[in-house]
Amino acid sequence: MTQVSRYGHMLKVTVNGMRMKVTARYRVDGSVLNDTIQGRMVGAETTLEIDSPDPPERVAKVVRNAERGCFVLQALQNPVPVTGRTLLNGTPLERKP
Numbered sequence: 799m800t801q802v803s804r805y806g807h808m809l810k811v812t813v814n815g816m817r818m819k820v821t822a823r824y825r826v827d828g829s830v831l832n833d834t835i836q837g838r839m840v841g842a843e844t845t846l847e848i849d850s851p852d853p854p855e856r857v858a859k860v861v862r863n864a865e866r867g868c869f870v871l872q873a874l875q876n877p878v879p880v881t882g883r884t885l886l887n888g889t890p891l892e893r894k895p
Contacts, residue, residue: 802864804867805864813848814851819844824838
């Protein structure tokens with residue numbers, strides 16, 4: 799929603815208000831006790847409601863730009879490498895994949 803405000807301002811499109819509903823679906827398999835737990839996201843749906851007096855084509859341009867400029871949405875649609883490390887009392891903690 800931040801990107802909609804930002805790009806709306808840049809494109810001189812009035813945004814009087816907006817609401818967003820996000821539904822995420824997850825699945826968890828395995829066992830914590832057996833060290834086999836595996837969580838994953840299986841899908842996400844968004845509904846964006848915008849209040850604006852401007853023409854639909856101009857608002858659609860704002861939304862397209864906002865979606866392309868959203869780091870989280872882009873990371874979900876175009877997965878990127880993620881690295882992580884854990885320190886225990888300041889010392890690297892060995893983790894098995």
